[in-house]
Amino acid sequence: MTIPFDARINLTPEDIPKRWYNLAADLPGLKPPLNPGTGEVAKPEDFEPIFCKEIIRQEGSTERYIDIPEEVRDNLIYLNRPAPLQRAYRLEKYLKTPAKIYFKREDMSPLGSHKGNTAIAQAYYNAEAGIHTLTTETGAGQWGTALAMVSNLYDIKTTVFMVKGSYLAKPLRKTIINTYGATIYASPSEHTEFGKKILKEHPETTGSLGIAISEACEMAANDKNICYSLGSVLNHVMLHQTVIGIETMQQMEIGEIEPDYVVACTGGGSNFAGLTFPMLGEKIRGKGFKDTQFVAVEPRAAPSLTKGEFKYDYGDTAGFTPLLMMYTLGSEFIPSSIHAGGLRYHGMSPLVSAAYDTGLITARSYDQTQTFEAGITMARTEGIIPAPESCHALKGAIDLALECKEKNEEKTIVFCLSGHGLLDLYGYEQYLDGTLPSSEI
Structure with a gap:
């Protein structure tokens, strides 16, 4: 069999981006974070109890491009960057669609997901600032895994608060994080005052990302030698992840x-x-990209874009963070326990929220039974078992391909395979034996 030219489009290490792209430079009308105590625009010092200064600077930056330090670029090579862009020929054939489907392979990192792109940057900047202890939250465990591993590169100790529902459902995440040398607790925990408060009020809770963030922030705020590291939501995290899109644009030009x-x-x-x-x-x-449609796919268990309200809200449950302008279900919202634990967040990134509010992007949501069905389809066609989070993007891509089939339209779909699901097989087992619960709210 002759391998088609665009079956997999690779780049070389020299093609790893030298600059991150900052959407805040081009998106008008962004509303700044607010100090919850005064109601005024948050100042850099409002973030200093939990973040190092360079992270704070990037968080508030409106520069279009920010240089990636050479040491960070070098370490991105070890995360298997640049990542391939691959065409899903067998999936297309199975769907009998005239559409072309491509996927960016963030699953091929040794960490198993895209999360290392920002973990390396954040660990680097904290180490440069003399910080050698970090705290963080994690949902499904991919972010906690990433920060635990890269912390070793910079002699940093890390404590991870993992959402209890995922902690219990994915016990091997604890093993991996411990293997990388980090400490991990199920959240809510007995290790913070806020965790104790939640356990007292809701002893049977499965936790939430908002609660885990609160615990990590509390631990950082109480010790000047500890900083907090965040895996999503804030502008600096969005910035670091743009290596994905910059690479993809190069690959689309080649192909x-x-x-x-x-x-x-x-x-x-x-x-x-x-x-x-x-x-x-x-x-x-x-x-x-004049006619390109950008589609965000979220779980029906936590549909912040499709059912949330665009307003100022806390990024965590306890109210440690500044108020953020975002689509939110409410900072006290605790979603049902789903296997896509990385998507169980009450709010959406302020930058993504602003893009949605201005009509630059669209959104749709799915129940987890629908997304696992899509994951099975990819496993049986492309041989890849996607993470439950990635199954949402896959489901969105499949539905668009089927719409193309109905209309006989030869359109092109590109989606992000953000991680593999090899530590999420319990969810697949539940789907296969018919015991996977619905996740709709």
């Missing part, structure tokens, strides 16, 4: 690919932003 749809899953927004923001910037500036 002469003009996407009609660009699709990614959304929880806090990091992999969606990483794939789409560089393209959205081109679209806003009139340089390309």
Whole structure:
């Protein structure tokens, strides 16, 4: 069999981006974070109890491009960057669709997901600032895994608060995080005052990302030698992830690919932003992607874009963070326990929220039974078992391909395979034996 030219489009290490792209430079009317105590625009010092200064600077930056330090670029090579862009020929054949389907392979990192792109940057900047202890939250465990591993590169100790529902459903995540040398607790925990409060009020809770963020922030705020590291939502995280989209744009140019749809899953927004923001910037500036539709896919268990309200809200449950202008279900909202734990967040990135509010992107949501069905389909056609989070993007891409089939339209779909599901097989087992519960709210 002759391998088609665009079956997999690879780049070389020299092609790893030298600059991150910042959508805040091109998106007008962004509303700044507010100090919850005064109601005034948050100042850099409002973030200093939990973040190092360079992270704070990037968070508030409106520069279009920010240079990637050479040490960070070098370490991105070890995360298997640049990542391939691959065509899903067998999936297309199975669907009998005239559409072309491509996927960006963030699953091939040794960490198993895209999360290392920002973990390396954040660990680097904290180490440069003399910080050698970090705290963080994690949902499904991909972010906690990423920060635990890269912390070793910079002699950093890490404590991870993992949402209890995922902690219990994915016990091997604890093993991996411990193997990388980090400490992990199920959240809510007895290790913070807020965790104790939640356990007292809701002893049977499965937790939430908002609660886990609160615990990590509390631990950082109480010790000047500890900083907090975030895996999604805030602007600096979106910034670091744009290596995904910048690479993808290079690969689409090589393959002469003009996407009609660009699709990614959304929880806090990091992999969606990483794939789409560089393209959205081109679209806003009139340089390309004029007719491309950008589709965010979220779980029906936590549908912040499709059912949330666009307003100021806390990024965590306890109220440690500044108020953020975002689509939110409410900072006290605790979603049902689903296998796509990385998408169980009450709000959406302020930048993704602003893009949605201005009509630059669209959104759709799915129940987890629908997304696992899509995951099975990909496993049996392309041989890849996607993470439950990635199954949302996959489901969105499949539905768009089937719409093309109904209309007999030869359109092109690009989606982000944000991670593999080899530590999520219990969810697949539940789907296969018919015991996977619905996740709709």
